[in-house]
Amino acid sequence: MLDSDRYAVFADALRRRGVRLRTTAAQFKQAHELPGWYAALAALTPTSVWTVGTGRGEFEMARARLGVGPAVLRDYSKSMKHYWDEAAFIADLADAGRAWQVASRFVELREDALAGGFVLRRFEPFIGAEVRTWWIDGVCRLIGPHPDTPDQKPVDMPDLTGLAPLVAMLGLPFVTVDLAIRSDGVWRVIELGDAQVSDRPATTTPEALITALCTNAP
Structure with a gap:
C-alpha cells in the first residue's frame, strides 16, 4: 500500500513527464489518512x-x-x-x-x-461483517463485502442518505468507505480510504469490479 509521501513522489515524477494523475497527491493524502476526512464524517464515525x-x-x-x-x-x-x-x-x-x-x-x-x-x-460495539462501498466523484457505484470477509455478503444494505452528500463534499475522485452496523442497529463509518490502494474481496472478480465502477450508479 503506497503511503502519502511515496504517492507524492510518484505524482511528481509523472508530472515531469507530462502525465497528470486523476487523484492528486493532496487528494490521496486526504483520503488515505484519517485526519484528512474525519471532520467531514465525524457525525457518522466513532469519536x-x-x-x-x-x-x-x-x-x-x-x-x-x-x-x-x-x-x-x-x-x-x-x-x-x-x-x-x-x-x-x-x-x-x-x-x-x-x-x-x-x-x-x-x-x-x-x-x-x-x-x-x-x-x-x-470503541463502539459492531455486529456482523463490514461492508465496503466504492465511490467515484461522490457517487456510490458498488456495495459489497469487505475483503476481510469476502464470503459474507451484506444482508441489509446500508442507508447512504446521510453519508452520500458528505462524501460528495470532500470532492475526492475515487474512494472507498467501509461501514458496519453498531449494536443498536445504526450504520457507522469505519473508515474512508483512497480506492487506488483499497483491496477488493476475493469473491469479486476484477472484471466484475471494473464493470460495476464504470456502469453502475444507484
Missing part, C-alpha cells in the same frame, strides 16, 4: 483524536482528550486489528500503563510503515 508523532507526552494528552472507557488504537492510515488484544484494543483509557503498553506494541509492529502518529478512537 477520534490523534497525535503528531509517537511520543508518550502527546499520547497521554490524546488519551486525556478522549476520556475514559474503551478505545481502539491505529495510526493515520492503518490499524493492527489482527493483533487486537496486544496492539489495537485498549479496555479502559483510564489505565495509563496498559494504554501505553498497547501503543508501544503498535509502534513495534508497524515499524517504518507507521503513518503520522497515534489515532485513538472511541
